[in-house]
Amino acid sequence: MSSIAELCVIESGAVEAHSLDDYESEKPRWCKGCGDHGVLAALQRMLRTNNLDPEDVVAVSGIGCSSRLPHYLNTYGFHGIHGRALPIATGVRLARPELPVIVIMGDGDCFSIGGNHWLHAIRYNINAVVLVLDNEVYALTKMQASPTTPDGCKTNTTPHGTYLQPMNPLSAVMGMTNVSFVAQTATWLPAHLDETIEKAWEHHGLSFVRILQRCPVFMPKAFGEGGLNFPVVFLEHEDGIPVHPSLLARGAARAHNHRDINEAQRVAVAVDPAPMGLIYQNPDVPAYEEIRWNRKERPDHQTFVQRLDAVMDRYTVS
Amino acid sequence: MNRPRIVRLPEHIVEIVSDAGEGAQKAAVAFARLCAKTGNGLWTVEIIPSEIRPPPHTIGSASGNRIRLAERSQVTNAGNLADVVLAFNEMALLSRLEAGSLADDVLVLIDDQWATHDVEEYRLSYREVLDKFRTRGATIIEMPLQEETLRHVEDAEQGKNMFAVGLLCALYSKDVNLLKNVIRGIFEKKTREVIETAVKLAGAGYEYGLAHLEERFEIQAVPTDVPKVAMNGNTALALGAVSAGFEMCSMYPITPATSASHELSDIFEDFGGFVHQAEDEIAAIGVALGASYAGKTALTITSGPGMALKAEFQGLAVMTETPLVIVDVQRGGPSTGLPTKIEQADLLHALYGAPGDAPKVVMAPSTIEECYYILSVARKIAEEFRMLVIVLSDANLATGQQLFDRPDVCETQERPPLDLSPVSPGALPYDWDPTTGLSQRLIPGQPGGMGVTTSLNHDVNGKACYDSESNQRGHAMRSRKLAALQRSLHRPSVYGEPEGDLLLVGWGSTRGAIEEAVDMAREEGYAVSSLNIQFLSPLPPGLHEIFAGFEKIITVELNYSDDWEDPLITKENRRYGQLAWILRAATLLDVDCYAKVPGRPYMPVEIVDEIQRILGDQPAVESLGETLRALKGVS
Ligand SMILES: Cc1ncc(C[n+]2csc(CCOP(=O)(O)OP(=O)(O)O)c2C)c(N)n1
Ligand code: SF4
Ligand SMILES: [Mg+2]
Numbered sequence: 001m002s003s004i005a006e007l008c009v010i011e012s013g014a015v016e017a018h019s020l021d022d023y024e025s026e027k028p029r030w031c032k033g034c035g036d037h038g039v040l041a042a043l044q045r046m047l048r049t050n051n052l053d054p055e056d057v058v059a060v061s062g063i064g065c066s067s068r069l070p071h072y073l074n075t076y077g078f079h080g081i082h083g084r085a086l087p088i089a090t091g092v093r094l095a096r097p098e099l100p101v102i103v104i105m106g107d108g109d110c111f112s113i114g115g116n117h118w119l120h121a122i123r124y125n126i127n128a129v130v131l132v133l134d135n136e137v138y139a140l141t142k143m144q145a146s147p148t149t150p151d152g153c154k155t156n157t158t159p160h161g162t163y164l165q166p167m168n169p170l171s172a173v174m175g176m177t178n179v180s181f182v183a184q185t186a187t188w189l190p191a192h193l194d195e196t197i198e199k200a201w202e203h204h205g206l207s208f209v210r211i212l213q214r215c216p217v218f219m220p221k222a223f224g225e226g227g228l229n230f231p232v233v234f235l236e237h238e239d240g241i242p243v244h245p246s247l248l249a250r251g252a253a254r255a256h257n258h259r260d261i262n263e264a265q266r267v268a269v270a271v272d273p274a275p276m277g278l279i280y281q282n283p284d285v286p287a288y289e290e291i292r293w294n295r296k297e298r299p300d301h302q303t304f305v306q307r308l309d310a311v312m313d314r315y316t317v318s
Numbered sequence: 319m320n321r322p323r324i325v326r327l328p329e330h331i332v333e334i335v336s337d338a339g340e341g342a343q344k345a346a347v348a349f350a351r352l353c354a355k356t357g358n359g360l361w362t363v364e365i366i367p368s369e370i371r372p373p374p375h376t377i378g379s380a381s382g383n384r385i386r387l388a389e390r391s392q393v394t395n396a397g398n399l400a401d402v403v404l405a406f407n408e409m410a411l412l413s414r415l416e417a418g419s420l421a422d423d424v425l426v427l428i429d430d431q432w433a434t435h436d437v438e439e440y441r442l443s444y445r446e447v448l449d450k451f452r453t454r455g456a457t458i459i460e461m462p463l464q465e466e467t468l469r470h471v472e473d474a475e476q477g478k479n480m481f482a483v484g485l486l487c488a489l490y491s492k493d494v495n496l497l498k499n500v501i502r503g504i505f506e507k508k509t510r511e512v513i514e515t516a517v518k519l520a521g522a523g524y525e526y527g528l529a530h531l532e533e534r535f536e537i538q539a540v541p542t543d544v545p546k547v548a549m550n551g552n553t554a555l556a557l558g559a560v561s562a563g564f565e566m567c568s569m570y571p572i573t574p575a576t577s578a579s580h581e582l583s584d585i586f587e588d589f590g591g592f593v594h595q596a597e598d599e600i601a602a603i604g605v606a607l608g609a610s611y612a613g614k615t616a617l618t619i620t621s622g623p624g625m626a627l628k629a630e631f632q633g634l635a636v637m638t639e640t641p642l643v644i645v646d647v648q649r650g651g652p653s654t655g656l657p658t659k660i661e662q663a664d665l666l667h668a669l670y671g672a673p674g675d676a677p678k679v680v681m682a683p684s685t686i687e688e689c690y691y692i693l694s695v696a697r698k699i700a701e702e703f704r705m706l707v708i709v710l711s712d713a714n715l716a717t718g719q720q721l722f723d724r725p726d727v728c729e730t731q732e733r734p735p736l737d738l739s740p741v742s743p744g745a746l747p748y749d750w751d752p753t754t755g756l757s758q759r760l761i762p763g764q765p766g767g768m769g770v771t772t773s774l775n776h777d778v779n780g781k782a783c784y785d786s787e788s789n790q791r792g793h794a795m796r797s798r799k800l801a802a803l804q805r806s807l808h809r810p811s812v813y814g815e816p817e818g819d820l821l822l823v824g825w826g827s828t829r830g831a832i833e834e835a836v837d838m839a840r841e842e843g844y845a846v847s848s849l850n851i852q853f854l855s856p857l858p859p860g861l862h863e864i865f866a867g868f869e870k871i872i873t874v875e876l877n878y879s880d881d882w883e884d885p886l887i888t889k890e891n892r893r894y895g896q897l898a899w900i901l902r903a904a905t906l907l908d909v910d911c912y913a914k915v916p917g918r919p920y921m922p923v924e925i926v927d928e929i930q931r932i933l934g935d936q937p938a939v940e941s942l943g944e945t946l947r948a949l950k951g952v953s
Binding site: 025026053054055056058059060063070071073074075076077078079080081084086087088089090091092093094095096098099116117120292295296297298299301304305307308309311312315316317318 | 354
C-alpha cells in the first residue's frame with residue numbers, strides 16, 4: 001500500500017515519530033505460545049516502521065481466535081462476523097481510499113465460510129494487506145477440521161481422521177484473475193514474518209499473505225510440531241523477501257522469480273517442502289477502488305442539482 | 319363508414335399483450351407516455367412472464383402491460399377489471415382471462431392472422447378462445463395486425479407493436495403527432511431508420527383505426543399547471559437515493575429489485591456515487607456496511623431471497639449501531655416463489671429475520687411518489703439513530719408507473735464533508751444517552767477515537783464483555799432508540815370518518831386499492847374507513863385510540879393467511895396476515911385479516927366484496943357484478 005503510506009506520512013507532516021506503544025491496546029488474551037501473538041507484534045512493528053498514524057489505519061477481521069487481533073491494536077478496528085471481513089474491508093476501501101486497511105482472518109474464516117469473498121477479493125484487488133492466520137484448524141470453536149487440516153488428522157468432527165486432502169490456498173489464489181501479491185510465511189520465523197508483512201504493506205494492491213500459525217493447544221503436532229520438523233524452502237530474489245542466514249538452518253534457499261506467473265504457479269502447487277517467501281507479485285494490476293474513483297466525480301451542489309434536474313426531465317411528462 | 323361514435327369516459331383500463339419479445343411492453347410504454355403527456359392520470363402494471371423467451375403462443379408467454387388511465391390526475395392503483403384488451407394472439411388473450419383481469423363485456427382487439435394460419439392447431443384454438451369470449455359477452459374486433467404491418471416492414475415481429483399503439487391512439491382519440499414524438503423519444507438511442515419505421519407504423523395503425531373503428535373513446539384530462547413526472551417505483555427509489563445523498567449502492571441482481579440499480583448504475587457516478595455489484599447478497603450488505611462504518615452513506619437493494627442472505631449482517635449492523643439502509647422490493651415467496659409478482663410477505667422477516675434481539679426500523683412506501691421521498695427519511699433515521707432501516711417496497715410499486723408532481727430537485731441532501739476533527743478527551747464510542755439510547759458515532763480518521771467496533775456484546779467503551787449487566791444494558795440501549803423514534807412520529811391519519819363499523823388497515827402498495835374500495839363502499843352506505851401504516855417498526859403512536867373508533871378492525875394485505883373455512887383451522891391454529899400478527903400483539907385486539915396471495919394487486923372491487931361479506935349486505939349493492947356495473951356507470 002505504498003502510495004497511500006507516503007501520502008499519510010507527508011500529510012501528517014512526518015513530525016512526530018510513533019513508538020510501538022502507540023499501536024498497543026489491551027493485553028492480548030490468546031493462549032501462551034499461540035502464534036497470533038507474533039503476528040500482532042509484527043504488525044505493530046510494521047506500523048511503527050512506516051510511522052502510520054493510528055487513527056488512519058483500519059484493521060478488519062472476521063470471527064475466530066485470530067480475528068480478535070484488532071482488539072489488541074490501537075487503531076480503528078472492525079471485528080465483524082465469521083467469513084465476512086473482506087466485504088467489510090472492500091466497503092471501507094471504496095468509501096475512504098485514503099485509509100490503510102489490514103484484514104485479518106483465520107483459515108476457516110477465509111477459505112471456508114468466506115471462500116466466495118476470498119476469491120472475488122483477489123479479483124477486485126483492493127489495496128489492502130490481507131493476512132490469513134492458518135493454524136490448520138477451527139480453534140475458537142475447539143478443534144474441528146478446517147479446509148487446510150492435514151489428511152487423516154483427528155479433530156472433534158473427524159475423530160477417526162479427516163477424509164479429504166487439505167486445500168492448497170496458494171494454488172487457489174494463483175489461479176485467480178488479477179492476483180497481484182502472494183506470499184507465505186510462518187509464526188515460528190519471526191524475522192521472515194516481519195519482512196513479509198513489510199513487503200505486503202509496500203505492495204500496491206491486495207497483498208495476500210498466508211501465515212502458517214502455531215496453535216499449541218489444538219494442533220501441537222501441526223507443521224512438524226510447530227516448525228521443528230517442517231520442511232520448507234525459502235524463495236530468494238533480490239526484490240523478494242530477504243532470507244537471513246539464520247533461516248537456512250530451517251530449510252534451503254532457492255532462486256525464484258516472483259514476477260513470472262508460470263514459475264509462481266508451479267511453486268504454489270508444490271507443498272512439500274512448503275515454499276516460504278514472495279511467490280508472486282505484479283505491481284501493475286489496478287486496484288478496484290481506484291478504478292471506481294477514477295470514473296466518478298463529486299459535483300458541487302449547484303452541478304448536482306442541475307444534473308438531477310436533467311435526469312428528472314427525462315421523466316417529466318407535462 | 320358512418321361517422322364514428324365517440325364515447326366520453328371518466329376512466330378506462332386497457333391491457334396490451336403479446337408473446338414475450340413481440341414488443342407489447344414497448345407499445346404500452348409509448349401509449350402510457352402519450353396518455354401522461356395529454357394529462358391523464360395513470361397507473362400501469364407490467365405483465366411479465368417468468369422466463370425470457372417462453373415457448374411462443376402459449377399462456378405462459380404472455381407479456382405486456384395493463385394501463386389504467388383517467389380524467390383525474392391521481393390514479394392510485396391498477397383498478398378493477400379491464401375494459402379493453404389488445405392481443406397479438408389468442409393465447410395471450412386467454413392468459414388475461416385466466417388471470418381474472420378482464421371484464422365479461424371486455425372489448426377485444428385481436429390480430430386475425432390466426433384465423434387462416436397454416437398451423438391448424440392455431441386456427442382451432444383461435445376460434446375456440448374467441449367463442450369463449452363471445453359467450454361471456456365480449457365484443458370482438460378482429461384486425462389484420464400482421465398483414466397491415468407487413469405492408470411497411472419485412473419482419474412483422476419488429477413492428478406490430480408500433481402499429482398497435484397507433485391503433486390505440488385512434489381508439490382513445492389521441493393526437494397522433496404527439497404519439498410520434500413520444501416514439502421518437504423512446505427510441506432516441508436507435509438508428510434513424512428504426513425510429514422512422516416505428517413512426518410510420520404508428521401512423522399507419524392510427525389511420526387504420528380511424529377508418530375501421532366504429533366506436534371510439536375519449537378520456538379528457540383535467541389540465542394542471544403543476545409539472546408531473548411518470549416513472550416506476552424502482553426508478554423513483556433510484557432517483558430518491560441520489561437526492562437523499564447516498565454515495566454507494568451495493569447490490570446483487572435479483573428480480574424485482576434489479577432495475578433500481580440499473581437506473582442508478584447509469585447515473586450515479588455523475589453524482590459522486592457508485593453502484594457496486596458484489597459477488598453475492600452477503601457481500602453486498604457487507605460492502606455497504608463497511609462503507610457506512612467508514613463514514614459514507616450506503617444502501618443495499620434486494621428482494622426476499624437476498625434478505626435471507628443478509629440476515630447475519632443485519633444483526634451486525636444492529637449490534638455495532640452502524641447506520642445502514644436496506645431496500646427490499648418484495649416478491650412472491652417462499653424460496654424462489656413468484657419472482658416477478660407482488661407479495662407483501664417479508665414483513666415478519668424484516669422485523670425478526672436477524673438472529674437475536676435486533677431492533678430495527680421498518681418502513682413501507684405506499685405510492686410510487688413515496689418511493690422517491692422515503693430514502694431521505696430512511697437515511698436521516700439511520701444516521702441520527704445509528705440504526706438499520708429496512709424499506710419494504712414491492713413488485714407492484716417497482717414495475718408500476720404512476721404520475722406525480724415533479725419533485726423539487728433543489729431539496730437534495732448531499733452528505734457534508736466528513737468531520738474528522740479529534741475526538742474530545744473522554745468521548746466514548748457508545749456513549750449512550752440513558753433515556754434515548756442515542757450516541758455519537760466515531761469515524762475512522764478521527765484522532766483519539768481509535769478502538770474496535772465489535773460484533774460481540776460490548777460496553778460504553780466498545781470493549782467486548784461477557785457479563786450479564788452489560789448485556790442487559792446494551793440490549794436496552796439499542797431497543798430504547800425505537801421508543802425514542804416512536805415518540806417523534808406523527809399519529810397516522812384515517813382515510814374516511816374517524817368512527818365506523820369497520821376499519822381496513824393496510825401497509826405498502828395496497829393503499830390505493832383500499833382507499834378506492836372505501837370510497838366505493840361509503841357511497842353504498844357502509845361505515846368503513848381505512849388506515850395506511852408507514853412505520854411498521856416502531857408502530858406509530860395513536861393506534862389504540864384510532865382502533866377504538868371502530869367496531870371491527872381488519873388488515874388488508876397481500877400475504878398468506880388461513881381461511882376460517884379451511885379444514886382443520888381453528889382459533890388456536892389459524893395463521894394470520896403478517897400485519898395482523900403485529901397489530902394483534904401490539905393492541906391485544908382481535909384484529910382480523912383479509913390476506914391472500916393472488917400474485918397481483920388487489921382490485922378495489924375485491925375489497926368491497928370483503929367489506930360486504932363482513933358487514934352484511936344491508937346497503938344497496940348485492941354482488942360483485944352489480945358493484946362493477948355501478949362502478950363503471952357508463953353505457
Ligand atoms: C456464521 C457462523 N458460523 C459459525 C460460527 C462459529 N465459529 C466461530 S469461529 C469458527 C472457526 C474459527 O476457525 P478459524 O477461522 O480457522 O479461526 P481460528 O479460531 O482458528 O483462528 C467458527 C466455525 C460463527 N461464529 N458464525
Ligand atoms: S486456541 Fe490455539 S489459536 Fe486459539 S488462542 Fe489458543 S493457541 Fe491460539
Ligand atoms: Mg484456524
